[in-house]
Amino acid sequence: MIQTYVAGDVLDLGCGTAPYYEVYRPKATSVTCVDRSTDERVRAVVDVVADIDRPLPFPDAAFDAVLLTDVIAHVRDPWALMREISRVLRPGGRLVLTTPFIYWLCEYPNDFFHPSRFALEELCARSGQQVQVLRSYGGQADVLMDTLNKMFPTGIGHRLFTGLVRILDFSGWLRRDRERTRETYSLGYVLVTRRA
Amino acid sequence: MRDPEKWRPSRIVRDPRSGRFVTNRRGIFGGSLYIAELQHAHYLPLIEQHITGRVLDVGCGPVPYYELYKPKSTEVVCVDWAGSPHAKDVLDHFIDLNAEPRLPFPDDHFDSILASDMLVHITRPHVFLAELRRILKPGGHLVITAPFAYWMGEYPHEYMHFSEFSLKHLAKDAGLETRHILAYGGHADVLMDCVNKFFPVGIMNRVYWAFARVVIATGWPRRNRERTKGPYALGYSMVVRKPVV
Numbered sequence: 001m002i003q004t005y006v007a008g009d010v011l012d013l014g015c016g017t018a019p020y021y022e023v024y025r026p027k028a029t030s031v032t033c034v035d036r037s038t039d040e041r042v043r044a045v046v047d048v049v050a051d052i053d054r055p056l057p058f059p060d061a062a063f064d065a066v067l068l069t070d071v072i073a074h075v076r077d078p079w080a081l082m083r084e085i086s087r088v089l090r091p092g093g094r095l096v097l098t099t100p101f102i103y104w105l106c107e108y109p110n111d112f113f114h115p116s117r118f119a120l121e122e123l124c125a126r127s128g129q130q131v132q133v134l135r136s137y138g139g140q141a142d143v144l145m146d147t148l149n150k151m152f153p154t155g156i157g158h159r160l161f162t163g164l165v166r167i168l169d170f171s172g173w174l175r176r177d178r179e180r181t182r183e184t185y186s187l188g189y190v191l192v193t194r195r196a
Numbered sequence: 197m198r199d200p201e202k203w204r205p206s207r208i209v210r211d212p213r214s215g216r217f218v219t220n221r222r223g224i225f226g227g228s229l230y231i232a233e234l235q236h237a238h239y240l241p242l243i244e245q246h247i248t249g250r251v252l253d254v255g256c257g258p259v260p261y262y263e264l265y266k267p268k269s270t271e272v273v274c275v276d277w278a279g280s281p282h283a284k285d286v287l288d289h290f291i292d293l294n295a296e297p298r299l300p301f302p303d304d305h306f307d308s309i310l311a312s313d314m315l316v317h318i319t320r321p322h323v324f325l326a327e328l329r330r331i332l333k334p335g336g337h338l339v340i341t342a343p344f345a346y347w348m349g350e351y352p353h354e355y356m357h358f359s360e361f362s363l364k365h366l367a368k369d370a371g372l373e374t375r376h377i378l379a380y381g382g383h384a385d386v387l388m389d390c391v392n393k394f395f396p397v398g399i400m401n402r403v404y405w406a407f408a409r410v411v412i413a414t415g416w417p418r419r420n421r422e423r424t425k426g427p428y429a430l431g432y433s434m435v436v437r438k439p440v441v
Contacts, residue, residue, distance in 0.1 A: 002345070076365055079322075102345055105359050106382075108427040112362035116348060120318050128395040144390045150428075159244060184348045185393075 001133065003027075005094045005192050008064025012144060013085070014052055014071030018045045024067065032063070068097045074110050082127035089195040095129060100188040101136070102143050104150060104160060115144045117183070120191050129193035138187025139178035141168070197259065197272045202285035206410040207260035208236060216302075217264055229383070230408055231346075231389045231430060238380040239312070239341050239433050240264060246435055249307025254328070255293070255314025259284040265310070273306075275299070277387030281350075301331045304387045309338045314352040316342060317353045323371035332438040343431035344379075345391060360432050381430025382421035387423045389430060428439065 002020050007027035012018055016031040025031065036040050036051045050057050065083050070165070075081050084097055099118075105111035115123065117134060124131050138146070146163060152161040162196045168174050197203065209220040217240055219232045247265040252358075256274045267270070276282070277292045284290075289300065309328055311438070318324045342363065348354040349393055358366070358375050367374050381389070388408060395404040413415060 101357070102347060104345060104386075105427045105429070109361055111359050112365070113359070114344075114357040116354045116356070118352055119319075122355065140390065140393060143393075144387070145345075147383070147387045147390060151387075154344070184351045186348075 001096050001190055002067065003191055005096050005132075008093075009062065011058070011063040011066045011088065013056075013068050014074070015042075016044065017041050020067065020069065021045070021124050024065075028065075032058075039173055052084075056084045056088055056181065058088045060087055061093075062088050064090055066093070066095045068095065069193065070106075072097060072099050073112060073114055074107060076112055078091055078113055078115065078123060079126060082123045082129070085170050086127045087127055088196055089130075093194055093195045094132070095191070095193045095195070097191040097193075098188065099191075101186045102138075103146070103162050103187060115189075117186070117189060120189060122193075124193050128196045130196055131191065132194050133192040134188065135190050136182050136186035136188070137190065138185070139181035140185035141174050141177035141181070143185050145174070146188045197262070197274050197286050198288050199285045200288075203259060204257040204261055204283070205263065206282075207232060207261075207263065208296050209239070211261065218230045221242075225349075225396060226401040227393040228349075228389075230392040231343075231403055234381050234385060234430065235341070237379070239339075242266075242339055242376075242433055242435060243310060243312075246405050247308045247310050250305070252301070252306045252331070254299075254309060254311050255286070255317065256310075256312075256394055259286050261310065261312065262286075273301075273361055279353075292322060293317075297323050297327055299327055299331055300313075300354050302388050304333045305331045305334055307336050308359070309336070311338065312341045313343060315340060316355060316357060317350065319355055320367055321356065321358070322369055324364065325366055325372065329370050329372055329438055330365055331363040334440045336438050336439075337375070340436070341431065342433045342434075344429045345381075346389070346430060358373045358432070360429070361433075363432060363434055367434070367436045371439070374434065376435040377432060378434075379429035379432050381428075382417070382424035383428040384417040384420035384424070388417060 002023045006041045009030045010024055010028040015035050018033050033045050034048045034050050035046050071080050072078050077142040101114050152158045203222055206223040208217045218237050224232050236437045243264055248273045248308040251269045253271045256276050259274055274287050275289045275291050278290045288369050306368050315321055319423045342358050344357050364374055395401050
């Protein structure tokens with residue numbers, strides 16, 4: 001999705017260490033990385049230090065593409081952020097957003113909203129963006145495996161867990177379960193919108 | 197409540213021996229046995245304490261906590277939408293809260309409002325909370341319960357999952373004072389609930405429940421919960437108050 005839709009003048013919002021930079025760089029004519037973090041590794045890649053809970057420090061229609069990966073959960077007012085994204089996007093510009101749904105509070109305590117597919121659609125409708133792609137990822141078995149994984153982040157437990165996942169993956173259970181439960185038990189979503 | 201004669205217990209029943217309210221295992225979805233026990237231990241005392249006087253039960257479903265707050269209430273108004281899958285004889289008003297955000301009640305009307313596990317179905321929670329504030333009397337209480345690391349039980353009518361931090365901000369922005377907010381469940385409980393959802397019916401549901409009781413008896417979920425209910429909350433309960441000006 002990032003490779004296909006993120007091109008031209010790119011705004012990487014809440015970029016962190018800009019992990020997808022190499023993915024979108026070939027198609028980008030300019031890249032602006034924005035984050036509020038004071039972390040040194042983040043500061044090294046950031047072009048503009050800004051709190052994305054506040055109006056964005058860019059003029060109207062300044063970008064062709066906005067990338068918002070696993071950021072919207074950490075924003076106090078996602079409705080306002082989506083309006084701001086619409087403002088800084090050129091007509092026809094794209095937003096590529098990823099966000100977790102049935103998932104723990106990452107970066108606790110800075111975690112506010114986990115939007116479902118329907119909340120994402122609602123956010124787009126209210127901010128003048130058309131949904132182009134909206135896919136859920138993960139299902140019930142994946143939520144279960146992710147929850148287990150978080151209990152065994154390191155050491156021998158982690159190795160045993162990894163082994164279990166390989167076996168379950170090989171058995172095809174994870175994939176079959178995902179087909180059945182992807183909508184009611186989504187781990188998260190990938191959304192691409194087009195600015196109207 | 198339009199027709200109290202038609203009301204039936206759903207999620208909880210009074211245990212005839214102890215006189216206390218307990219989870220009604222026959223009245224709930226089999227995939228929710230585990231979470232129901234946790235929720236009830238957590239919310240019932242709050243509902244009993246704060247839902248009093250002239251009560252609005254908004255997004256009430258089958259009005260599961262009616263018997264619990266009835267002794268302390270003087271009037272009970274039940275609101276849900278026509279698409280609700282639950283019994284409708286008890287509803288006073290059929291309102292689609294997303295289509296008609298203005299509720300048909302005057303300002304400063306209710307002593308208390310219960311919004312139990314329904315905020316997830318609301319498209320614009322800030323608008324909704326501001327409206328609840330309007331119809332609440334100054335000093336009146338609103339009790340909110342909301343799941344977090346939880347599936348979409350009423351797909352497709354599911355919008356945001358709120359963390360304790362967004363709940364606090366939403367209340368503050370609506371002009372409500374947070375008196376109390378607590379997470380229920382933790383990492384182990386999210387895991388146990390997810391397993392429960394694989395076995396909602398039949399013999400496997402019984403096997404699951406026997407297994408869950410053993411797990412609960414070991415004390416592991418309780419110990420784990422204390423440590424993990426911040427980042428791994430299964431859900432929240434919250435009591436907010438309209439300020440007395």
